[in-house]
Amino acid sequence: MPNLIVLGIRGIPARHGGFETFAEKLSLYLIGRGWTVTIYCQEDGCGEITESEWQGIRRIHIPVSRGGAAGTVIFDWKAARHALRQKGLFLTLGYNTAIFNLMQRIKGQINVFNMDGIEWRRDKWGPIAKSWFWMNERAGCWIGNHLVADHPKIKDHLATRIRSHKITMIPYGGDEITNANSSLLTPYGVEQGKFSVIIARPEPENSFLEMVRAFSRTTRNHKLVVLGNFTPNSNPFHRKVMEAASAEVIFPGAIYETTVVEALRYYSRFYLHGHRVGGTNPSLVEAMGAGCAVIAHDNHFNRWVAGPDAAYFKDESVCDQLFDQLLTDDAAVAQMKANSRARFQERFTWDQVLREYEELLNNWYPTK
Template identity: 30%
Template structure:
């Protein structure tokens, strides 16, 4: 069976959740199917022909931003010529699915991701377009995948469509001890710290978390993100980088360094308010970290209502001040148990394979 995966930046994975998913789908299933992964030639200076047994095909467009729709469309119509099944990750290219289904009998599987149209970063037209693309994806795909039970229920309630529930794996992450080189580069890591890594966007509640830690100096905060990507990030970095207990780091692309900083934190802070099952959250769970998560249904579902939750600055400060060490240890153990059961790539890839 010939399978194409479209909608990601490409392989090797170095961007986000869909890329990591594609990495492990090809790793576990590359010997079972003839897989083609569409990649952005704008991102990869070195263009591999194959990876994990999959063929890589390059499109000369950016996979994200304003070019993402065209990138998905070009990939989709290319794949229609020779594959049996197409896995589309995200909904932006699904605007043409009525046409695709009219001219082709190829099997179309769509992972609709989170409710992308709800994100604060989009303008009015972009939100309308993404919501409409979501509607077409759900109504015209042969199979729809959601990564979180809350999204699954939303699809059933809004579109009267049953979709498959498949989350993300996390067992690619490993605990790593600090090296002398990392301590030398980031000397503040010798003190107790909370940690957060994310895109610096309003719906990740970065402003709320920074303000809470600025008002509670007893715990350091280390946050990694793309601060220079937007005015929102630039303004926050300008305001909070001078706060003594807050350390704002630019993106870290060395996975070993990132693993060391994340593995050894006193507390993991998860502020995402949009989307479904977030890969960084399940990775933190697998690393057996105590988690304070923003109180939305997506996060509660992912953590089986077993993390600790905050809804505003005051609640976060109260939790920082009053949560006992023994309670943090209990939460950490529970997170690990849940991740071991639900978020392994062996389980996830077998669920996808059953749909192909």
Template identity: 30%
Template sequence: MKLKVAIIGTRGIPNYYGGFEHIAEYVSAGLVNKGYSVTVYNSHNHPYQADDWHGVKIVHCFDPEYLVGSSGQFVYDLCCLLDARKRDFDVILLMGYTSSSVWGRLYPKKSVTINNMDGLEWKRAKYSMPVQRFLRYAEKLAVKYSQYFISDSLVIRSYLKDKYNVDSRYIPYGADLFSDVERKSATNAVPDKDYFLLMARMEPENNIEVILDGFNNSTSDKKFKVLGSTDSRFGKFITHKFRNDERIQFEGANFDNSVVRALQNNSYLYFHGHSVGGTNPSLLEAMASEALIAAHNNPFNKSVLNSDAFYFDDSSDVRRLVETVRREDNERKMIQNNLHKIQFLFNWEKVINEYENFILECYNNQRNEVIANHRR
């Protein structure tokens, strides 16, 4: 049976933004290759304007975020859900809940609803206390109105079980191993191992200031490349604060995956400061790109990296790492161990198969329940 699956809750594919768009891109194309009919909802002002992407159907819905700010996400999600109600999707995969769960009563009743629960959004420092309270409420609504759940982190799965007594299926993100072609290209494109690297959205909980403070106070003569848009208020603050350190290079956002992977592969040490959320795709990409990693010391990162990374809590830890880390046998073993994780735990083929299996399981469970109720 060719199931009809819709993916709602992202800005759209191909990915020009972040994590959920990243996984929507891979999973949608992967399911199409397996014979599923897949529709992804895109913002009407997404750079990709065609109605088909590698066999995935694209529906463009009105998104006023560019006019009214973040509140426009609620309108966008509402438009997507109202459109989905007119169609006969077997399964709807909701990516996150921040701006969609308030419309929970409008989730299409005839579709099986699976929610890929976001990270602990209410912990993000960028949000005010009223917004954090709302996000806690939105999380509760997501649990109330969704039928099945996915966690991209073991930490999130435990949280949902402890907080709501909800069972969720753990399915992480994936990444592709660094190929020989990419290796050759990286060698030619980027200077080798003479810089540190950080790649993240310019947000406080990504510990960008902590990392750059540590580097700023170090005696290193290497460069520090920072990838990520600095257009936000925090981004402008960061660039202003470190404007006098000529070693720190703010290079803006870059969605050319080949360039990003080359930069990761050739970095001396890759800093990953994310402290909120699940399994972060940029971390997996760094692992797959054979980067040596220094990560913020928290359960999310440690559940992925285990002992195959350096960890930091504050700027003094960062300074110590910048000044003392050497790329020797033990460090090379850490890189190989992380490659092994990508190959056997976080590869896209495995992730897509797990999505397919869970979608089929949820659909069959729901169908059997309907049949049982009808017989009563």
């Protein structure tokens, strides 16, 4: 029975982000296909390493007393050391601490890396963090036996580091949403089709300020719901975004209830996607799976994912123009929604993505 060991995430069930959701989906899929799966999970506190089982998945719990990024680095170090005693095929999600996986390479363990996005290009990191990520991207390319890129442009980028035959492109996946509970909109004071939504981490490279400013230039008779963990008292960028917002912009905070997020996507007029850095972004894929009409920042990452029929903006002025044009054009919006579903079904369903991963993992499974 083949065994997969997953490193690089904070654990399952998924609570933190796209990689955790992917790990959960892949693990349950592989168990149904006759695999066993082990996942390392980060826990707060001190004490001994423990094990548990969740829906047939073996979980190894590693307690870490530090919080934040430092705690994650410590967890990755402890997980990489503990993994030296495991047998099977390894899948490491992200390269942020890839240098630690050198131990596995030396021991001869086979490790497939999903290289995620180009983390060292993100505006939010200072020089030291950018240098760390740049170094670990290089390390992951060399240490990993094989690499997964989640976007053709990420594969092109990695091919400047390593030969392209060592890289397989498999995008992120999503669930198709064909219905949602409209009553879940009530607490936010919005009605079906009379609001648009932004769902992302409120970082400068995600174009929050540009999108909020563009929407707020005039009265729209429309709401903009901006999901995210805003802390204006301690974060100057968050404060700047909120100060730029008109009375029609709603900041409900971060929402983690899946059914609520699905309803906000499904009943929105537009999903706004301002990401400028990265590959196949999970939030964009999930929006397409909900049939959202997409307005996205114009770059080669977003254009490949959302396709030629989404609406794109290069700057705040163009974003403003798109609101002016599309808020009253029901026929165009209906076509954009249909095109999103078609593009999603073409390339981003979990069935397709997980089959491609299983094929790749079978090809790399150690024979000894």
